[in-house]
Structures are given as structure tokens and as C-alpha cells.
Amino acid sequence: MLKRHALVLIALLLGGCASGDRVKDFTDRSVGYGWLNIKDVDANQLYSVTIYQLRPQTEKPYFSTSVKEFKNGYLYYSNAIGSGAYKTYSASGQRCMFVFCTNAKYTYSFGKQGDAVGAVTVKTPGVYHFGSYNLREVKTGFFEQGKFDVVAAQNAPSKREMLEEILKDNLDNPVIAERIKQALAKRDE
Amino acid sequence: MNKFIAVLLCAALYGCGAPKVLPAATGPVANDTQIVVIGKFELVPPLNPQFEQKTHWNAVGDGQILNRILMMTGDAAKPVSSDSFGWGDGQAMIEAQWGIPFVINAPRQRRFLNGGMVQLDLISQDKLWFPGGYYFDVPKDARMIYIGTLRYTRNDFNTITKIEVIDERKALNSQLDAKYLNADIRQSLLKKVR
Numbered sequence: 418m419l420k421r422h423a424l425v426l427i428a429l430l431l432g433g434c435a436s437g438d439r440v441k442d443f444t445d446r447s448v449g450y451g452w453l454n455i456k457d458v459d460a461n462q463l464y465s466v467t468i469y470q471l472r473p474q475t476e477k478p479y480f481s482t483s484v485k486e487f488k489n490g491y492l493y494y495s496n497a498i499g500s501g502a503y504k505t506y507s508a509s510g511q512r513c514m515f516v517f518c519t520n521a522k523y524t525y526s527f528g529k530q531g532d533a534v535g536a537v538t539v540k541t542p543g544v545y546h547f548g549s550y551n552l553r554e555v556k557t558g559f560f561e562q563g564k565f566d567v568v569a570a571q572n573a574p575s576k577r578e579m580l581e582e583i584l585k586d587n588l589d590n591p592v593i594a595e596r597i598k599q600a601l602a603k604r605d606e
Numbered sequence: 607m608n609k610f611i612a613v614l615l616c617a618a619l620y621g622c623g624a625p626k627v628l629p630a631a632t633g634p635v636a637n638d639t640q641i642v643v644i645g646k647f648e649l650v651p652p653l654n655p656q657f658e659q660k661t662h663w664n665a666v667g668d669g670q671i672l673n674r675i676l677m678m679t680g681d682a683a684k685p686v687s688s689d690s691f692g693w694g695d696g697q698a699m700i701e702a703q704w705g706i707p708f709v710i711n712a713p714r715q716r717r718f719l720n721g722g723m724v725q726l727d728l729i730s731q732d733k734l735w736f737p738g739g740y741y742f743d744v745p746k747d748a749r750m751i752y753i754g755t756l757r758y759t760r761n762d763f764n765t766i767t768k769i770e771v772i773d774e775r776k777a778l779n780s781q782l783d784a785k786y787l788n789a790d791i792r793q794s795l796l797k798k799v800r
Contacts, residue, residue: 471763471764472762474654474657474658475657476656476657478657502762504763526730526731526732528732528733529658529732529734529764530733530734530735530763530764530765531763531764531765532761532762532763532765536763538762564689
């Protein structure tokens with residue numbers, strides 16, 4: 418009996434933690450996607466990329482994304498962004514060897530200022546590319562905080578390749594799937 | 607003994623490198639080494655602390671960051687930015703609320719505004735940076751000077767798109783403390799470093 422109560426309690430707690438505001442209507446939502454190469458930084462596995470909404474201002478400006486290893490880097494995307502100004506805010510990863518990973522968490526923050534890197538303005542529902550970048554560790558002094566550079570990636574997968582990959586995950590979402598298909602069709606024109 | 611030396615070293619380093627804010631003026635200055643400086647910083651559109659800044663229940667005193675800018679100043683033009691900011695850059699900062707005139711004591715000499723910073727979140731260390739590249743002179747025999755409003759305009763991504771120096775001397779009287787109303791405040795608007 419006690420075990421059953423404990424299980425119910427755990428399920429409720431996990432449900433509370435896992436749920437954000439789940440989007441059910443994608444009519445006015447867009448896909449925002451990007452790609453990161455992390456070969457030249459300490460982390461060698463990326464598990465999280467966060468997008469930040471600058472405008473309109475909101476009490477819930479952070480969007481988590483789906484992240485997957487893709488073509489020697491990491492593809493990330495959200496299919497739930499509305500109209501406004503968005504920026505890739507941070508990428509977090511670990512250093513792993515096979516299945517063994519260190520405890521250290523590496524977070525690469527792009528900040529909340531600047532429209533040169535990872536920034537898009539969504540005016541109408543569609544598909545938007547945050548950019549494809551290489552991250553590079555910058556040597557700093559012993560007492561200095563770590564720094565990294567962001568450079569436009571020359572050998573990134575094409576937008577077509579990335580969109581086809583994202584489409585595979587969104588076939589059960591007809592609104593988003595159609596958006597991606599239209600974007601792919603435009604690329605063929 | 608080693609612990610004592612370590613503590614002493616830390617205290618010495620703190621004394622040398624810790625950020626320092628130029629003190630608020632308590633009245634017109636009557637000496638040869640200091641001057642009272644009156645000015646204002648503005649941001650368009652204004653900072654909205656409710657959405658743009660975050661405080662934490664467990665970060666003591668971090669309410670101090672709300673709607674405030676720290677402007678790095680010095681006796682030489684030395685631009686600061688997120689890439690170049692070091693311990694020595696914050697030795698004479700103007701701490702001011704956006705849109706509210708500040709009245710501070712500063713050394714009686716040409717002073718350069720080298721760049722400003724707004725802390726958005728002390729835990730995540732998110733910041734906004736504002737370009738400097740301006741200076742003010744101190745007229746001979748002046749005890750108080752007005753340097754103008756430094757207005758920054760930003761776009762949706764917090765990129766600064768325009769910087770202006772605006773003379774709001776006429777409107778100043780209604781915003782200043784009564785003790786300054788009859789004071790001799792000389793005009794010395796900010797100039798751009800060429």
C-alpha cells in the first residue's frame with residue numbers, strides 16, 4: 418500500500434517537473450533550428466541548447482530544444498516559437514569517453530545581446546535558421562573565466578539536410594510538417 | 607601561518623582590484639581635488655527589470671542590480687567590453703539608475719567614460735554592455751558641472767544602434783535635490799573621443 422502511494426507521489430512530482438507550457442495549437446508557431454560544431458571545446462557531447470525570447474518580453478522567455486548528433490555536429494530545433502525576436506542563448510554538454518562521462522558540466526553562453534550570432538526575427542509562421550557555428554575554446558589566464566569564440570561553420574550540413582532530418586521527427590505534427598515541406602519546396606525553386 | 611598569508615594575500619588583492627564606485631555627492635565640493643558631476647544615463651526602449659533582470663532569494667543584496675548601470679570611467683580612453691573587461695577597469699565606476707540624474711564626486715580632471723555594464727542575473731552572469739568613447743572636461747574654478755544625458759538606443763537584440771548626448775539642463779532643476787538648486791552648476795557636456 419505504501420509502495421503504491423510512493424509511486425503515485427513520484428509520478429505526480431515528475432509530472433510537475435517535466436511539464437512546461439505544452440503547445441497544442443501550432444497554427445501560429447514556427448520552427449527555429451541551428452547547428453553547432455563542438456570539436457574545439459572541452460565538451461564533446463551536447464545535451465541541451467536553449468533559445469531565449471527577447472521580444473515580446475515574457476515571464477517565460479526560455480525555450481528548450483531537441484538536440485541530436487548530426488553530421489559531425491549537433492542539430493537543435495524548436496517547433497514552438499511564436500512571432501518575435503529570438504536568440505540562441507546557451508549550449509550545455511559533457512566530456513565523455515564511450516559511455517563514461519565526467520561530472521563536469523560545460524555551458525557555452527551566447528548571452529542576451531547582439532544580432533550577429535544565432536539571432537532570428539520571426540514575423541510570420543515559417544521555418545527559421547539560427548545559423549551554423551563552430552565553437553572554439555579561447556585560452557585565458559589561470560584566474561580568468563573561460564571564454565569561447567563563435568565562428569560561422571564552413572562545413573556545416575546544408576539547410577536541406579537539416580530540414581529533412583527535422584521533418585522525420587515531426588511527421589505526426591501536420592502543421593509543422595507542412596511548414597517544413599514548404600520550406601524544402603522553396604529551396605528547390 | 608600559511609593560512610594567514612593566504613588571507614593576507616587575498617585581502618591585498620581585493621584592495622588592489624576590487625571594483626569601486628565613485629561616491630555620491632553630499633553637497634557642493636570645496637576643495638581642489640574633487641568636482642561634483644551631474645548627469646544621466648538613458649536607454650531607449652527602457653530596461654524592464656520585471657522581464658529582463660532576475661534576482662534570487664539566496665543571492666544577498668542582488669536587488670542592487672535592478673535598473674542600474676555601472677559606467678567604467680578613467681583618466682584615459684580605454685574602451686571596455688565583454689571581451690576585454692578586467693579587474694582594473696572597474697576602479698572608478700559611476701553607478702546610476704537608468705533615467706535618474708546622478709550626482710557624484712569625481713577627481714577634478716578630464717574623465718573618460720569607457721563603457722557601461724548592466725548585470726541581468728548574478729547567478730548566470732548575463733550582462734548587457736554599452737559602448738563608451740566619451741569624456742568630459744572640468745572648467746577652471748568650477749565646483750559642480752553638468753555633463754548631459756547619455757542616451758543609448760537599442761534594437762530588439764540589445765544591439766546599441768545610436769548614442770546621443772542630450773542637454774537637459776533646463777529640466778534638471780525639477781529633478782535635483784533642493785541643496786543644489788542655487789548652486790553654480792557649469793555646463794560641460796560630454797564629448798566624443800576622436
